[in-house]
Amino acid sequence: MINPSNSYLYFFGCVIPNRYPGIEYAVRWVTGKDGFNLDVKDSQEFSCCPVPGIFYSTDKDTWLLLASRNLVLAQDERRQILTVCNGCLASLLKATEYLQEPKSMGKVNRVLAQIGKKYTGVPVRTEGKRRVFEPVKVRHYVELMVKDFGLDAIKEKTMHPLKNIRVAVHYGCHYLRPTEHATFEDPNDPVMIDNIVKACGATSVDYEDRLDCCGAGGGVRSHVVDLANALTLDKCAKISTAGADCIVTGCPFCLLQFDNAQKSLSKDGIPVMHVAQLQALAMGIDPISLGFDTHHVSAHSFLRKLKGY
Amino acid sequence: MKEVEKVFIGGLKEELMEDKVIDESQLAPGFAEEIKKYGGKDVMTCLQCGNCTGVCPISLKIDYKTRNIIKCCQFGLKKYILSTRWVCATCYRCYEHCPADLNPAEIMIALRHIAVREGIIPPFVKTAATNLVKYGQSVRPDEEIDKIRRELGLKPVHTHDPSFKSVIREIQVLVHASKYDKLIGIQEEVKV
Ligand code: SF4
Ligand code: SF4
Numbered sequence: 392m393i394n395p396s397n398s399y400l401y402f403f404g405c406v407i408p409n410r411y412p413g414i415e416y417a418v419r420w421v422t423g424k425d426g427f428n429l430d431v432k433d434s435q436e437f438s439c440c441p442v443p444g445i446f447y448s449t450d451k452d453t454w455l456l457l458a459s460r461n462l463v464l465a466q467d468e469r470r471q472i473l474t475v476c477n478g479c480l481a482s483l484l485k486a487t488e489y490l491q492e493p494k495s496m497g498k499v500n501r502v503l504a505q506i507g508k509k510y511t512g513v514p515v516r517t518e519g520k521r522r523v524f525e526p527v528k529v530r531h532y533v534e535l536m537v538k539d540f541g542l543d544a545i546k547e548k549t550m551h552p553l554k555n556i557r558v559a560v561h562y563g564c565h566y567l568r569p570t571e572h573a574t575f576e577d578p579n580d581p582v583m584i585d586n587i588v589k590a591c592g593a594t595s596v597d598y599e600d601r602l603d604c605c606g607a608g609g610g611v612r613s614h615v616v617d618l619a620n621a622l623t624l625d626k627c628a629k630i631s632t633a634g635a636d637c638i639v640t641g642c643p644f645c646l647l648q649f650d651n652a653q654k655s656l657s658k659d660g661i662p663v664m665h666v667a668q669l670q671a672l673a674m675g676i677d678p679i680s681l682g683f684d685t686h687h688v689s690a691h692s693f694l695r696k697l698k699g700y
Numbered sequence: 701m702k703e704v705e706k707v708f709i710g711g712l713k714e715e716l717m718e719d720k721v722i723d724e725s726q727l728a729p730g731f732a733e734e735i736k737k738y739g740g741k742d743v744m745t746c747l748q749c750g751n752c753t754g755v756c757p758i759s760l761k762i763d764y765k766t767r768n769i770i771k772c773c774q775f776g777l778k779k780y781i782l783s784t785r786w787v788c789a790t791c792y793r794c795y796e797h798c799p800a801d802l803n804p805a806e807i808m809i810a811l812r813h814i815a816v817r818e819g820i821i822p823p824f825v826k827t828a829a830t831n832l833v834k835y836g837q838s839v840r841p842d843e844e845i846d847k848i849r850r851e852l853g854l855k856p857v858h859t860h861d862p863s864f865k866s867v868i869r870e871i872q873v874l875v876h877a878s879k880y881d882k883l884i885g886i887q888e889e890v891k892v
Contacts, residue, residue: 405837408857412849435858436867438836445828445838448812451739453880502877506870568792604757609790613824618787622757685848
């Protein structure tokens with residue numbers, strides 16, 4: 392069960408608030424007082440994580456400065472960061488690793504001083520006269536759900552088991568790799584999203600090459616969109632063969648890619664949603680609150696099956 | 701450069717190399733060192749086993765073969781490498797499968813660092829960087845979505861609030877301190 396001293400700051404990133412607000416609604420609802428009642432609040436000062444495909448790719452110093460600025464905000468509030476996106480998770484988590492190096496922390500702090508900020512990590516105890524610090528904790532929504540609340544609690548809150556729904560789970564690369572990040576699950580055999588899907592009463596279907604990339608990462612979507620889409624549509628074909636009603640992922644950028652790549656299909660695409668949206672449905676939310684009209688692939692077929700007609 | 705491409709893009713053909721298609725004028729000495737400077741490991745330790753190409757989703761689709769890129773790095777074919785398209789998805793599969801623990805994904809990232817410093821900057825990088833300096837977020841705000849947020853009963857995105865200006869100024873200070881504004885050619889004037 393959850394440690395009551397654990398408190399969080401929402402980190403929604405850029406894609407969710409500005410493209411898929413229904414995910415934000417779902418996360419707030421599931422973690423809020425009608426759901427798991429997490430001690431969580433907003434920060435008015437978070438910026439872009441920053442997006443690793445741009446900043447980590449072109450100038451690691453700038454990337455680390457911008458990420459550290461975000462980390463300091465959580466550090467000063469003594470809260471953990473709750474990410475809902477694989478990209479935010481990878482960027483911020485990697486930054487805490489870089490900052491473990493005294494040299495790079497010093498370099499960052501010399502610049503952060505210009506804006507009156509300093510990264511130290513969170514003080515956890517004193518040893519003699521010395522204070523001991525721990526890196527700011529960066530969590531992913533999926534891992535928090537499974538580890539801190541547990542599958543039984545998720546099952547307990549499932550008011551409307553999604554009995555006849557077949558789900559294709561897509562984990563996304565930056566949830567799994569580089570493997571030293573993914574300490575919370577086996578990157579070659581991840582199970583957490585599948586288990587949430589099952590706890591919601593739905594079936595998680597197996598399909599070929601389920602751990603493959605969506606195709607969008609690293610700037611490929613922005614740079615050569617046809618290439619990104621070709622990879623995505625390959626994956627969609629495999630998902631379609633498995634007879635899935637929807638694709639569920641923990642990453643809004645993968646979601647955006649699946650959602651947009653399928654526009655070119657002549658037939659109806661497979662609806663895509665964030666795992667928080669699926670969970671909210673199982674917990675009995677009115678689907679109208681989940682903002683499915685901002686998704687390109689209509690969720691109509693899925694919702695019809697859900698209601699049983 | 702045409703001949704070099706013939707040699708390297710489709711796979712390594714040793715007999716053509718013996719024909720001395722590549723002469724020294726095409727090689728950038730110290731390229732391996734430059735890659736190290738930007739966080740890549742030593743490309744000379746690559747075994748050319750091809751595992752990276754085998755697991756790479758991009759290599760499966762197009763004429764971009766991870767192993768060949770690393771081979772070009774070993775030779776110092778900088779000019780050729782920097783002109784290849786920017787297509788690594790940073791999925792890190794190659795990293796998981798590399799017996800030399802070389803982390804090709806991080807080599808690709810080092811190559812991007814080098815490319816932008818040579819002035820090869822894809823437009824989307826400029827756009828995202830400019831968005832960040834302007835709005836504090838890498839995607840552009842969308843009025844339609846803001847309307848839907850209101851309908852859902854969500855608060856406006858905090859980055860659109862006038863009070864967020866102070867954060868944008870902080871971001872500008874950082875971007876200016878690291879000279880990123882100059883490096884990328886951020887279109888928005890950075891006032892510090
Ligand atoms: S997997 Fe590693 S050692 Fe093998 S070719 Fe690729 S980079 Fe070289
Ligand atoms: S990280 Fe890049 S080079 Fe490596 S397997 Fe993925 S797409 Fe290919």
